[in-house]
Each structure stands twice: as C-alpha cells, then as structure tokens.
Amino acid sequence: MPIPSPFNALALAAALLTSVNAATTSVQTYPFHTVGTSASGASGRLSVRTLSPQQSVSVLALRGLTPNRAYVAHYHALGPGGGEACASQGPITLGFPAFKADARGQATVILRADPARLRGNLGAYVNVHMASDLTDIPLCAAVLKVAAAPSKPAQPPVTAPRLTVKIGDNVFQPVSLSVVAGTTVTWVHAGQVTHNVLSLQVTDLHSPDLRPGDQYSFTFKTPGTYTYYCSYHDGMSATITVTNR
Incomplete structure (x- = not known):
C-alpha cells in the first residue's frame, strides 16, 4: 500500500x-x-x-x-x-x-x-x-505532563491504648501493671461488694463507689509509678507504672 x-x-x-x-x-x-x-x-x-x-x-x-x-x-x-x-x-x-x-x-x-x-x-x-x-x-x-503521585493507602486512625483491671473482692487483678503514657485504664467491678479506686499520688484518680458491674476509667499521662487502693478494704492495693512512649 x-x-x-x-x-x-x-x-x-x-x-x-x-x-x-x-x-x-x-x-x-x-x-x-x-x-x-x-x-x-x-x-x-x-x-x-x-x-x-x-x-x-x-x-x-x-x-x-x-x-x-x-x-x-x-x-x-x-x-x-x-x-x-x-x-x-x-x-x-x-x-x-x-x-x-x-x-x-x-x-x-x-x-x-x-x-x-x-x-x-x-x-x-x-x-x-x-x-x-x-x-x-x-x-x-x-500528553500527560507529570506522572501522578502514587496514592498512599489510608492509615487507620491512631487510638490511645486501653487496658482493663478487674476488681475482685479484696483484690485488684493484676496487682502490678506497666503502661505507656496516654493509656486509659478501666477498672471493671467483677466482685460482690462495694469498692472504689483512690490514689494519694494522683488526686484526680478518685472513683465513686463502685458496685457489681460498674466501671471507672482514668488516663495516665505522666510517667511514674503510682499506687492505688480501695478505701473499704485494708491491704487491697496495686501499682501502675507509666513509661514514656
């Protein structure tokens, strides 16, 4: 042709x-x-x-x-x-x-x-x-001046870590816990009698009276070792160690 x-x-x-x-x-x-x-x-x-x-x-x-x-x-x-x-x-x-x-x-x-x-x-x-x-x-x-930038996969939102402490009758479980700063700890009442969560080192850590099934949460922001207790029961205490990220 x-x-x-x-x-x-x-x-x-x-x-x-x-x-x-x-x-x-x-x-x-x-x-x-x-x-x-x-x-x-x-x-x-x-x-x-x-x-x-x-x-x-x-x-x-x-x-x-x-x-x-x-x-x-x-x-x-x-x-x-x-x-x-x-x-x-x-x-x-x-x-x-x-x-x-x-x-x-x-x-x-x-x-x-x-x-x-x-x-x-x-x-x-x-x-x-x-x-x-x-x-x-x-x-x-x-025809196209510049290559399109590769799309980045969507990143899941960053959520603060959360941990749970079980409140039994006359005991916190676990009795010793290590968390990073920014962690929210939730105490869950799994016993039969009234308890509370108090700390002399952190005045804001002060729960109301907790009855079976109740929960109380607190976010630890500052590194350190903190002792907390139940004011109704002698010897019912535990510690939480907060570390840097």
Missing part, C-alpha cells in the same frame, strides 16, 4: 478533524520537542480528537526529520519512575503506521483508535523513533 504524500495525508487529517460527526468535540494539541541530537531541528505537533465513544483520530504533523528516512511512532503509558512523562520510560501501548519523511523531512501520520486505549495513563506520551534503531528517539510529545 503506497504511503500517501504529505499533502494528501494532511488534507485527509484536516477532513477528519473537521468532520460533521465530530462537530461537538474539541481537538487537543500537544507540541513535540526534540529528545536526542539526531534531529536537533525536528519539531511538530500531535492532534487528538474523539469522534465517538468508539473512535478517536490522532494526527502527527512532523517536520525537520531526516529526508527520505523511515520512522515509527508509538503511544506510551507512564513509566513506573514517575516524573515528566517523556522521561518516564513507559511501555508502548499503541503504534502508529510506519512512515517515511519526504524529501523535505516532513511527514503527516494518522492513527484511528478506540479512545479507551488512550485514556488514563495509556496515552501519556508519543515518541517518534528511527525505524532502523528504536533507541534513537528524535521527538516526544507529552
């Missing part, structure tokens, strides 16, 4: 981009910039128009290429390294028809594709390669 002349290809591209069926869509244009030194004077633009939910047209209008030289062009997805799209080294997602620059170093290339194949990161940028050496990339057009 003969390769159309730049004039005929450009006329066809113009017809596609201004077709009646596409009257309600807009053309997105992205400039090419030089990447290597093999075509320092090369330039051009990528024009993309969505004609329908099933069809889009991408047109490359290039100049300053090596005359009569064969080229290929591809859409690339964003690479895993992030950063500027053309430098992200993403994988090829869609190829343009192979083409050759004319005697003036110009070329117009048309690609029809399902828009779904260009959405998101799939059509992040277009590279123009030398057909004889795909590592030689004279031109690149960035």
Whole structure:
C-alpha cells in the first residue's frame, strides 16, 4: 500500500478533524520537542480528537526529520519512575503506521483508535523513533505532563491504648501493671461488694463507689509509678507504672 504524500495525508487529517460527526468535540494539541541530537531541528505537533465513544483520530504533523528516512511512532503509558512523562520510560501501548519523511523531512501520520486505549495513563506520551534503531528517539510529545503521585493507602486512625483491671473482692487483678503514657485504664467491678479506686499520688484518680458491674476509667499521662487502693478494704492495693512512649 503506497504511503500517501504529505499533502494528501494532511488534507485527509484536516477532513477528519473537521468532520460533521465530530462537530461537538474539541481537538487537543500537544507540541513535540526534540529528545536526542539526531534531529536537533525536528519539531511538530500531535492532534487528538474523539469522534465517538468508539473512535478517536490522532494526527502527527512532523517536520525537520531526516529526508527520505523511515520512522515509527508509538503511544506510551507512564513509566513506573514517575516524573515528566517523556522521561518516564513507559511501555508502548499503541503504534502508529510506519512512515517515511519526504524529501523535505516532513511527514503527516494518522492513527484511528478506540479512545479507551488512550485514556488514563495509556496515552501519556508519543515518541517518534528511527525505524532502523528504536533507541534513537528524535521527538516526544507529552500528553500527560507529570506522572501522578502514587496514592498512599489510608492509615487507620491512631487510638490511645486501653487496658482493663478487674476488681475482685479484696483484690485488684493484676496487682502490678506497666503502661505507656496516654493509656486509659478501666477498672471493671467483677466482685460482690462495694469498692472504689483512690490514689494519694494522683488526686484526680478518685472513683465513686463502685458496685457489681460498674466501671471507672482514668488516663495516665505522666510517667511514674503510682499506687492505688480501695478505701473499704485494708491491704487491697496495686501499682501502675507509666513509661514514656
């Protein structure tokens, strides 16, 4: 199949981009910039128009290429390294028809594709390669300027630690407990008679009378060792050691 002349290809591209069926869509244009030194004077633009939910047209209008030289062009997805799209080294997602620059170093290339194949990161940028050496990339057009930052998984809310002390008849269980500052300790009455929780060292640690099933909570904020007791029962005491985080 003969390769159309730049004039005929450009006329066809113009017809596609201004077709009646596409009257309600807009053309997105992205400039090419030089990447290597093999075509320092090369330039051009990528024009993309969505004609329908099933069809889009991408047109490359290039100049300053090596005359009569064969080229290929591809859409690339964003690479895993992030950063500027053309430098992200993403994988090829869609190829343009192979083409050759004319005697003036110009070329117009048309690609029809399902828009779904260009959405998101799939059509992040277009590279123009030398057909004889795909590592030689004279031109690149960035569709997405910068790779999106990877999303961070949502972190669960930080909650203060909580511990429970059981109040039995004439005993606190455990009788010795170590917690970090900021911990809330809850005393749960599991006995049969009235008890309370008091401390001479921490005046705020002062529960009301607790009856079976009642609870009382206190948050320890300052490091230290604290003794607490029940005023109704001799010898019913325990200690809590509070440490730094």
